[in-house]
Amino acid sequence: MSDVAELPDELPAVLRRSAVPAHCGWCGRRLPEGANRGRRRRYCGQSCRQRAYERRAAVQRTGLPEDAVVLSDTEIADLQDKIFQLRCAAEDIVTAAEDGAEIDELRKLAEDIARTAKDLEQIR
Numbered sequence: 001m002s003d004v005a006e007l008p009d010e011l012p013a014v015l016r017r018s019a020v021p022a023h024c025g026w027c028g029r030r031l032p033e034g035a036n037r038g039r040r041r042r043y044c045g046q047s048c049r050q051r052a053y054e055r056r057a058a059v060q061r062t063g064l065p066e067d068a069v070v071l072s073d074t075e076i077a078d079l080q081d082k083i084f085q086l087r088c089a090a091e092d093i094v095t096a097a098e099d100g101a102e103i104d105e106l107r108k109l110a111e112d113i114a115r116t117a118k119d120l121e122q123i124r
Contacts, residue, residue, distance in 0.1 A: 022040060022041065024042070024043050024044040024048050025042045025043055025048070025052055026043055026044075026051050026052045027044060027048050027122075028121065028122050029044050031044055079120075082116060082120050083120070086113065086117060086120065089109065089112045089113045089116055090113060092109050092112075093106060093109045093110060093113065096109055
């Protein structure tokens with residue numbers, strides 16, 4: 001009987017939405033804050049929903065695993081370029097720190113790394 005009495009206190013915590021921002025399942029853009037009712041949005045718009053459906057259908061036809069990632073030659077080259085930029089930016093910070101750089105210079109270099117990493121997050 002005590003379990004039944006605790007249920008109403010636990011229920012709001014279960015139904016409460018997470019404070020973590022949601023991102024589109026296709027393009028990765030941040031989804032707008034929505035109402036607290038109904039199903040959570042997975043895509044930012046109809047075009048992203050359609051691209052995701054097309055990908056799922058193509059994966060089923062080819063027999064690739066569900067979590068397979070297929071990139072074109074151009075996308076691979078772009079990814080490699082961004083990873084190279086990230087590595088160079090990290091090496092710049094190491095070199096600047098060894099040379100006794102000022103905190104403002106180190107902050108600017110760290111901002112460059114953050115910007116490059118953010119670009120890498122947008123890969124879809």
